[in-house]
Amino acid sequence: MRISDVLRVKGIQVVTVTPDTKVRRLLAVLAEHRIGAVVVSRDGIAVDGIASERDIVQALALRGDAVMSEPVTAIYTAEVHTVTPQTTIEEVMRMMTERRVRHAPVVVDGSVRGIVSIGDVVKTRIDELETERTALTHYITGTR
Numbered sequence: 799m800r801i802s803d804v805l806r807v808k809g810i811q812v813v814t815v816t817p818d819t820k821v822r823r824l825l826a827v828l829a830e831h832r833i834g835a836v837v838v839s840r841d842g843i844a845v846d847g848i849a850s851e852r853d854i855v856q857a858l859a860l861r862g863d864a865v866m867s868e869p870v871t872a873i874y875t876a877e878v879h880t881v882t883p884q885t886t887i888e889e890v891m892r893m894m895t896e897r898r899v900r901h902a903p904v905v906v907d908g909s910v911r912g913i914v915s916i917g918d919v920v921k922t923r924i925d926e927l928e929t930e931r932t933a934l935t936h937y938i939t940g941t942r
Contacts, residue, residue, distance in 0.1 A: 801890060801904055801914060802883035804922050810912040812903070814839045815870055817846060821857070822866040824849055834915065835901040838874050843909045847874040848901060880905040881914065887926070890919050 814837045815824055827836060828851060835850035849870050857865040857873040865873060881890055881902045890902060894916050904912035935941075 799887045799922060799926055800883065801881050801885045801887070801912075804887070804914055804918050805883065805904065805912045807922075808912075808914070808918055810904075812837055812910050812913050814842050814910070815849065816840060817869060817871045819870045820866070821854060821868055821870060821873060824870050825854065825866075835913070837903050837910055837913065838870055839910065845878050845880060845903050845905060845910050847871070847876045848878045848903065849874040850901060852900070878903060882906060883911065887919055887922055890914065891923070894919065 813827060813831050813833060815827060817838055817840060819827075819838075824836065828834065835848055837845055838847035838849055840846055847870075853873045853875060854865075857868075879893055879897050879899050879902055881893070881904055883904060883906065894900065894902065900916045902914055903910050904914060
């Protein structure tokens with residue numbers, strides 16, 4: 799399975815904020831959309847960074863609530879690990895585990911085309927395993 803399969807089910811909506819967005823507004827955006835991360839983008843197309851709940855928590859722990867008035871660029875992750883629609887689920891799982899990231903924007907020709915979370919990847923893999931198990935059960939029992 800590939801990331802394109804995940805996006806076909808999940809959809810391609812990507813929530814973005816501009817680099818000058820305040821952390822307080824970022825929190826509102828995350829809560830409003832019930833998501834754990836947003837892509838930071840000057841133009842809504844290119845990926846300039848990613849800001850997650852984890853980034854906010856770490857900044858609050860280090861600098862206190864003054865961080866709430868700072869721009870998202872004060873807390874975001876600038877080195878973003880991206881994937882393409884052709885990336886396999888196994889490759890994404892490996893990358894997320896090794897690099898300790900929970901969200902990966904899907905990029906094609908420099909343009910963000912989706913985002914996948916570790917939850918999306920795990921759900922896809924579980925669904926894949928359940929389908930394989932059902933097929934094997936039907937094969938063994940001779941039922942359909």
